[in-house]
Amino acid sequence: MLTIHGVTRSRASRIVWLCHEIGVPFRQVPVIQAYRLPDPFAADAPLNTRSPAFLKLSPAGAVPVIEDDGLVLSESMACTLYLARKYGPPFGPANPAEDGLMMQWTFHAVAGIETDALTLLFLHGSGNTLSGSDAAAVANAAERLVRPLRVVEDHLATHGHLVGGRFTVADINMAEVLRYAQGYHPLIERFPAILAWLADCQSRPAFRKMWQARLAEPE
Numbered sequence: 001m002l003t004i005h006g007v008t009r010s011r012a013s014r015i016v017w018l019c020h021e022i023g024v025p026f027r028q029v030p031v032i033q034a035y036r037l038p039d040p041f042a043a044d045a046p047l048n049t050r051s052p053a054f055l056k057l058s059p060a061g062a063v064p065v066i067e068d069d070g071l072v073l074s075e076s077m078a079c080t081l082y083l084a085r086k087y088g089p090p091f092g093p094a095n096p097a098e099d100g101l102m103m104q105w106t107f108h109a110v111a112g113i114e115t116d117a118l119t120l121l122f123l124h125g126s127g128n129t130l131s132g133s134d135a136a137a138v139a140n141a142a143e144r145l146v147r148p149l150r151v152v153e154d155h156l157a158t159h160g161h162l163v164g165g166r167f168t169v170a171d172i173n174m175a176e177v178l179r180y181a182q183g184y185h186p187l188i189e190r191f192p193a194i195l196a197w198l199a200d201c202q203s204r205p206a207f208r209k210m211w212q213a214r215l216a217e218p219e
């Protein structure tokens with residue numbers, strides 16, 4: 001059976017969401033991020049990204065990692081694209097052209113959006129009043145995000161979905177990254193097609209099931 005290593009309050013959420021969409025059963029090992037623990041090396045610390053047992057599986061010390069039919073795979077987007085290709089349409093590619101487009105949108109999310117979107121989440125989303133340098137970091141991240149989000153906005157406004165006119169792994173990968181910027185209203189409200197599409201994506205039963213599991217985990 002497919003094993004997902006990583007708590008749902010991590011990028012494992014993308015894989016869990018996709019598995020619920022496809023209907024593929026999985027076992028989840030709740031490896032937690034070391035930085036969320038007071039002492040990840042304590043004898044009674046839960047399995048975490050600095051635990052020797054986990055480092056054997058993932059020398060980079062990051063979740064998620066999956067194991068499937070003897071394959072050990074890290075990098076969350078590699079995991080979702082692998083599973084999408086393995087199980088095929090409707091969530092995966094029907095042909096090499098769709099496969100290329102699914103990779104294109106996934107790389108656009110990871111290379112062009114994720115880092116700055118995480119800055120918005122961690123700094124603005126903390127709810128703290130921002131100091132001068134943090135406020136500047138948020139403003140700069142938001143400014144850099146305008147161009148890549150405009151590309152997504154224009155595509156969604158005319159096509160409704162990212163690939164193939166249907167909901168696919170590309171939507172999951174992009175939606176999970178855009179979720180980090182979703183709470184930063186001065187930016188996201190400039191993109192109505194993205195907002196409407198995100199609402200649709202996040203109202204899907206498979207997303208909700210993943211989200212419930214995430215909320216059930218300790219913060």
Ligand SMILES: N[C@@H](CCC(=O)N[C@@H](CS)C(=O)NCC(=O)O)C(=O)O
Pocket residue numbers: 009010011012033034035049050061062063064074075076077
């Ligand atoms: N590019 C990687 C990033 C993996 C990553 O940074 N994971 C975080 C959690 S979402 C992590 O494990 N951090 C724990 C640590 O750095 O110790 C991916 O998409 O899988």
